[in-house]
Amino acid sequence: MEKKNLQLAIALRHELHTHPELSYEEVWTRQRLINFLKEHTNNLEIIDEGKKYFYAAYRAGAGKKGIAFRADFDALPIPETISLPWGSTISGIAHKCGHDGHSSSLAGFALEVDQKGADHNIFFLFQHAEETAQGAIEAKEILYKEKIDEIYGFHNMPGIPMKTVSVIDGTAHFASRGMSIEMVGYPSHASEPEKGVNPSYAIAKVIDAIPSFTSPETNDGLVLCTVIQIDVGSENYGIAAHKGALKMTIRAEREAELDQLQKNLENLSMQLGKQYGIHVSFKYNDIFPETVNTKECSDVVREVCREKGLAWQELPTPYRASEDFGEYLKQVKGSYFYVGSGENHPGIHTLEYDFPDDIIETVVEVYKGIAGMKH
Numbered sequence: 001m002e003k004k005n006l007q008l009a010i011a012l013r014h015e016l017h018t019h020p021e022l023s024y025e026e027v028w029t030r031q032r033l034i035n036f037l038k039e040h041t042n043n044l045e046i047i048d049e050g051k052k053y054f055y056a057a058y059r060a061g062a063g064k065k066g067i068a069f070r071a072d073f074d075a076l077p078i079p080e081t082i083s084l085p086w087g088s089t090i091s092g093i094a095h096k097c098g099h100d101g102h103s104s105s106l107a108g109f110a111l112e113v114d115q116k117g118a119d120h121n122i123f124f125l126f127q128h129a130e131e132t133a134q135g136a137i138e139a140k141e142i143l144y145k146e147k148i149d150e151i152y153g154f155h156n157m158p159g160i161p162m163k164t165v166s167v168i169d170g171t172a173h174f175a176s177r178g179m180s181i182e183m184v185g186y187p188s189h190a191s192e193p194e195k196g197v198n199p200s201y202a203i204a205k206v207i208d209a210i211p212s213f214t215s216p217e218t219n220d221g222l223v224l225c226t227v228i229q230i231d232v233g234s235e236n237y238g239i240a241a242h243k244g245a246l247k248m249t250i251r252a253e254r255e256a257e258l259d260q261l262q263k264n265l266e267n268l269s270m271q272l273g274k275q276y277g278i279h280v281s282f283k284y285n286d287i288f289p290e291t292v293n294t295k296e297c298s299d300v301v302r303e304v305c306r307e308k309g310l311a312w313q314e315l316p317t318p319y320r321a322s323e324d325f326g327e328y329l330k331q332v333k334g335s336y337f338y339v340g341s342g343e344n345h346p347g348i349h350t351l352e353y354d355f356p357d358d359i360i361e362t363v364v365e366v367y368k369g370i371a372g373m374k375h
Contacts, residue, residue: 001112001361001368009108009364010357012036014086016100017355020075020093023129029073029103030054033126036107041114044124052128053139057146058113060121068123068142068151068334069367070325071106072099072130081351097348098156098341099130101355105154105363112368119372123148133288136327143331150297151334152370153325154363156355158347160313160340163362165305167298168315172336173291173323175258176251178228180283181206181269185276187242199244200232202272206246206265213264223252223261224320253318255290288322289330297335304369310362339363 012032021029030052037046037056044056055068078096080088088094095101103126110124123146129135142148160166183203188196207227215223226249233241250265252258266282273280305312315338325336339359346352 001108001364002115005108005111005115006361006364008040008111009104009360012107013100013104013355013357013360016073016103017084017086017095018089020088020090020095020100022077022093023074023132023135024052026052026074026128030126030128033073033103033107037110040111043114043117044110051138053135054126055142056110056124058118058122060118065120065150066123066146066148067120067371068125068146068148068328069106069109069370070125070127070139070151070153070328071102072127072135073103074099074129074131074135076131076349078349078351082354084354095355096350096353097131098353098355101156101357101360102154105360106367108360109364109367112364112373113371116373116375121146122371130324133286133322133324136324140327140331143328148332151328151332152297152301152367153334153336154366155323155336155338156341156348156359157338158341158345158353159343160338161311162340162342162345162356163311163359164340165301165310165312165362165366166315166338166340167301167312167335168318169293169295169298171253171290171318172293172315173288173318173326174222174251174253174320175255175288175290175326176249176322177258177262177287178285179248179250179262179265181246181248181265182281182283183244183269183273184279185242188240190238190240193240196240196242197277198241199276199278200241202269202276202278203230203232203244203246205272206269209268213261221253221257222320223257225250225261225265249286251320251322253290288324289326291323291326291336292329293335294329294333297333298337300370301335301337301366304366308365308369310365337366339366
């Protein structure tokens with residue numbers, strides 16, 4: 001990677017970090033990325049249609065393969081508590097997942113393609129709202145519009161040796177969704193609980209049944225249900241609880257298993273509702289698909305690492321955490337890989353985390369290899 005381009009990418013990363021924005025609020029971030037590409041490129045077409053995302057295109061010619069590379073740019077509602085020269089200036093919000101580094105790496109790659117050219121039609125997709133699972137749902141329309149053949153992306157990953165690329169075939173990230181079971185009974189005076197309908201007991205039975213619906217880590221195809229919040233009744237000691245909600249994150253290695261878990265929880269809740277005379281309803285949010293890599297495309301990443309002498313390894317198991325990149329992989333073939341932030345680097349979504357600038361060049365070199373660039 002050209003030294004000047006690397007310096008520009010690092011400076012951009014620091015700038016993005018100082019001004020983090022939450023999902024669907026990334027107005028400044030989006031415009032700064034657009035301005036950066038306009039300022040530093042000459043041969044890219046920037047497609048800005050006023051949507052939450054945007055993309056740039058390098059067009060090698062008709063009939064050429066279309067390869068897309070995606071980066072996300074939203075931040076998290078986590079405060080910046082560590083001292084950084086480029087620390088967040090927005091109270092309670094920081095780039096604690098490294099999306100600032102993802103976008104800066106993609107922007108650095110765009111500079112290389114702009115200056116050196118590529119054998120394929122290359123699309124640089126800058127996506128909003130990954131953290132809420134909605135960004136990819138909206139941005140995937142470019143796959144059809146631009147006739148994309150393959151799509152690639154990466155995530156920085158603490159716990160993996162610095163600059164080491166990790167690759168996996170098949171499932172890379174679990175599917176997950178937020179599930180809320182809402183129950184409404186009937187109020188009564190706290191001294192006469194027998195005259196009301198209290199959902200506490202039904203909710204307790206659902207919680208008690210969770211282990212029977214999930215599978216331990218030793219099983220093939222892990223299925224998980226994590227209780228996030230139990231909200232029953234109010235702090236009025238004269239009124240028996242009559243409204244309640246059980247909020248959970250449910251996840252599984254495969255969507256079919258996740259669907260079965262959801263069905264089991266719904267069926268039990270409805271049965272208990274009928275038994276106790278409780279109205280039961282369900283709400284869902286943060287719905288992430290499974291992320292399933294195409295072996296052919298993961299093999300491309302492996303071969304690039306071999307050719308360039310980059311350190312790489314096989315990822316032994318998929319990540320339980322979810323990633324909306326799976327929305328793209330349901331439409332076209334592609335691969336989502338990982339670049340190590342260091343075995344002892346603070347974990348993502350923690351107070352101590354900051355994206356390591358040292359891995360930007362590794363990411364760009366992998367992207368260049370996928371794009372067929374020799375230099």
